[in-house]
Amino acid sequence: SVNEWGKxxxxxxxxxxxxxxxxxxxxxxxxxxxxxxxxxxxxxxILLVLVLRGGExxxxxxxxxxxxxxxxxxxxAERLTxxxxxxxxxxxxxxxxxxxxxxxxTILRQIAxxxxxxxxxxxxxxxxxxxxxxxxxxxxxxxxxxxxxxxLLEKRTYMENFLxxxxxxxxxxxxxxxxxxxxxxxxxECSMVLARYGTPNVATGTLGVFGPTRxxxxxxxxxxxxxxxxxxxxxxxxxx
Numbered sequence: 001s002v003n004e005w006g007k008x009x010x011x012x013x014x015x016x017x018x019x020x021x022x023x024x025x026x027x028x029x030x031x032x033x034x035x036x037x038x039x040x041x042x043x044x045x046i047l048l049v050l051v052l053r054g055g056e057x058x059x060x061x062x063x064x065x066x067x068x069x070x071x072x073x074x075x076x077a078e079r080l081t082x083x084x085x086x087x088x089x090x091x092x093x094x095x096x097x098x099x100x101x102x103x104x105x106t107i108l109r110q111i112a113x114x115x116x117x118x119x120x121x122x123x124x125x126x127x128x129x130x131x132x133x134x135x136x137x138x139x140x141x142x143x144x145x146x147x148x149x150x151x152l153l154e155k156r157t158y159m160e161n162f163l164x165x166x167x168x169x170x171x172x173x174x175x176x177x178x179x180x181x182x183x184x185x186x187x188x189e190c191s192m193v194l195a196r197y198g199t200p201n202v203a204t205g206t207l208g209v210f211g212p213t214r215x216x217x218x219x220x221x222x223x224x225x226x227x228x229x230x231x232x233x234x235x236x237x238x239x240x
Contacts (some may be wrong), residue, residue, distance in 0.1 A: 006127040007235060009207055009227050014130025016223045020212030022153060024163070026054050026126040026198055026205045026235065030088050031118040035079045038073035038107065040046025046073060046203065047106065050114055055238065062110050064103060076104065080111075089115035090203065128153060139189055139212040149190045153210060162187075162208050166194060174221050174228075179213050189213065193220040197231035207231065 006023040013021030037049035045065055050058045082093055093112040093210035099105050132152070134140055140147055152158050162184060166177050177184070177192045193215075207228055209220050 006125075006205070007129070007233060008128040009231055010129035013207065013209050013227055014133055015225055016063040017209045017211070017215070017220045018130075018133050019209040019215055019220065020128060020130045020134045020150075020153070021207075021209055022129075023127045023207040023231075024159075024205045025120075026203050027057065028181050031056075031115040032088055032202075033081070033084045033092075033111070034086075034117075036077045036084070036111070038077040040068065040070045040073055043067060043134075045222055046107075048110055048114075050111055052115075052118065052203075053233070054198070056118065056203075058114050060110055060114055062106060064106060071095070076107070080104070084108075089119060126153070126159060136213055137212045139214075149187050150210075152186055162220065163194070164204065166192070167196060167206065174225050176217065176221065191217075193217065193224045195224050197228045198235045199232075201236065206233070 006025050010021035010023045013019075013023075015021075021101050029221050031078065032053040033050065033052045034055075035051040037047075037051075039049065041047050041061070044062060045063050046062045046068070046075060048060045048062050050060075052058065055234065062157040065201075084095075088113045092108055092115070096105050096108050096112070099108065099169070135147075140150060152162075167175055175194045177194065179186070179188050189212070190210060191213045192208055194206060196204050196206055198204035211220075
């Protein structure tokens with residue numbers, strides 16, 4: 001799965017660079033439907049499983065007016081997948097007003113809401129590995145600012161803003177951020193080597209390594225470039 005790839009990639013980066021490996025989960029740009037499942041759970045509740053084109057799997061419980069058989073739900077899910085595959089939230093929302101069936105309208109509105117939330121989310125889940133590699137470095141043993149910088153990796157909003165600023169719209173290539181260049185003074189005793197992976201304008205993520213400013217940049221850049229290329233091929237092979 002995409003999640004397992006991210007965890008494995010972070011581990012590979014950490015082991016090959018002796019720094020901290022970081023990978024953000026694959027995120028769809030303008031989420032598009034790949035597959036829909038509807039599962040009867042209990043009473044008047046349905047589990048909606050939405051698979052996006054980028055590979056993200058999103059789940060939501062929907063409440064309906066009365067219990068519905070699993071066969072009817074499966075038939076509806078198959079029909080919705082056929083009609084709305086590769087469609088985005090705006091298209092689905094527009095269709096809601098044209099459909100008379102209450103159940104179908106309820107499901108489509110919920111799908112549109114889920115996709116709108118996905119569209120507004122940037123960095124995705126962050127996978128970290130090799131934190132102990134960094135903590136054992138003398139800069140992080142003796143420096144409170146350096147240790148505080150390490151804690152910032154787990155703050156989602158900070159990382160979203162940092163990655164967006166550091167990489168801009170760049171997709172190809174590797175970006176090196178040394179000592180928190182620019183406005184990122186919290187990272188002044190640290191460096192990052194970063195790259196994007198995935199399919200531009202469809203689904204992308206970010207990966208890289210984090211460590212002291214004296215890290216072995218040649219080794220880090222090579223590892224990040226190689227893993228980014230590998231992850232990109234995996235995304236292409238799995239999701240087109």
